[in-house]
Amino acid sequence: MTIILDAMGSDKYPDPEILGAIEAVKVLDEPIILVGNEEIIRPKLEQLSPGNSLISIVHAPEVVEMWDKPVESARSKPNNSMAIGVQLVKEGQGDAFVTAGNTGGAMFNALRVLGRIKGVQRPALTALFPTQKDKCIVLDIGANADCRPDFLLQFAIMGNIYAQHILNIEKPRVGLLSNGEEAGKGNELVKETYKLLEKSSLNFIGNIEGKELFGGEADVVVTDGFTGNILTKGSEAVAKLITDTLKAELMRSFSTKMGALLAKPAFAKVKGLVDPSEVGAAPLLGIDGLVFVGHGRSDAHAITSALLLANNAIKNNLLEHLRTDIANNLSIRKGLFR
Known part of the structure; x- marks a missing residue:
């Protein structure tokens, strides 16, 4: 298995990418x-890492910067x-592509070169959110600002496949993000999507609010993607606010520092839950190839996590499962279940 890593993606490229790759090959x-x-x-x-035979370089003289427009x-x-x-990846020299670069650029280049899986109308950027019980897959978190109900149905199908084969959940519970749990709540997109999900063979549990998600x-x-992106960035900001405030308060006096020392394992667990670098990247589900997009602020640990996630997807044949299951469950013509 070979992973292709964009060494010019993160805000501080290429240092996080090089360090992350060095750590990843030690594990993989x-x-x-x-x-x-x-x-x-x-x-x-x-x-x-002199003489590291597992890391090679392919020259690419140009960079898509964060402020660049994709097209x-x-x-x-x-x-x-x-x-x-x-x-x-298209030529078969790698099994997955990982970047911490411009999301729009990653989406555009992946679509232009690899295309979509047959039957998929729009790829979706997918995130793993921490919850009180385990993890929750949320999609789309930014690839498609404007969506139709049939797009969201396809997102649900792809998220269901990802949960089955990466999180090993036999029958994932699928929810629709809304401003209320009742079936009639939400904007027109949510209401129409609800009808499609209700008719599908997915384990649809109805509308859910943020409190049910977490x-x-x-x-x-x-x-x-518009709502999902706001949810993701808002959640990250709140998590950072809480951890930064807690850290500042615990460092205020000798007694609070001693308390922090005793509670260090608990704080480490909380940090692991809310730290985006623990996951590292979000897969672009629906692309006819494995593509993972990380945050521009990714450090070496985040890059390593992204590479491990990509490796896990390769080992679990995620792409083939997506191709097969989408072909079995989607009507290519209408984007609805047969």
């Missing part, structure tokens, strides 16, 4: 290809690290 003992400016990457790699950058920078990275009442939660 599988090759990783760094794609990016070789003149910058090679000296750093040789200094940090324009693809035209003006055809040899960017994202484009070359997904092309390597309470662990659902395994898969579906929403449009």
Whole structure:
């Protein structure tokens, strides 16, 4: 198994990518290809891990920056690290592509080079949220700001497959994010999507609010990319506010510092739950290839986590399951269940 890593994706590229790849190969003992400016990457790699035979470099002279517009950058920078990275997957030189770069750029290049799985209308960016019980898959979290009900139905199907084969949940509970639990609550998109999910063969449990999501009442939660992105960023901000405030309060005096020391294992567990770097990246489900997008602020640990997640998806044949299950469950013509 080989993973292709965009070495020019994160805000502080290529240092987090190089360090993350070095740690990942220690765990995986599988090759990783760094794609990016070789003149910058090679000296750093040789200094940090000289002679590492599991990490190789493919030169890509151009970079899609965070502020770049996806279509324009693809035209003006055809040899960017994202484009070359997904092309390597297309050619069979890698089994998955990981980037911490521009989400729109990753989406555009993945669609342009790899295309969609047959029957999928829109790919969805997918996140794992911590809950009181375990984890919950939420999609879409930013790939599609404007959605139709049939898009959300497909997101639910793909999230269901991901929960089955990555989280090992036999019959995932699928919920629809809304402003109320009752069937009639929500905007028109939610109301129409509810009808489709209700008719599907999924284990649909109805509308859920944020409290049910974080309470662990659902395994898969579906929403449009605009709402999902706000939910994700808002949750991350609240988690950071709580942990930063708690840390500041615990460091105020000698007695609180002693209390913090005694409670260190509990705090470490909480940090692990709310730290995005523990998951590392979100898969773009629906792309006809394994593509994972991490946060621009990713550090080395986040990159390592993203690479481990990609490796897990490869080992569990996620792409083949998506292809097969979507073909079995979707009407390609209408995007509805047969």
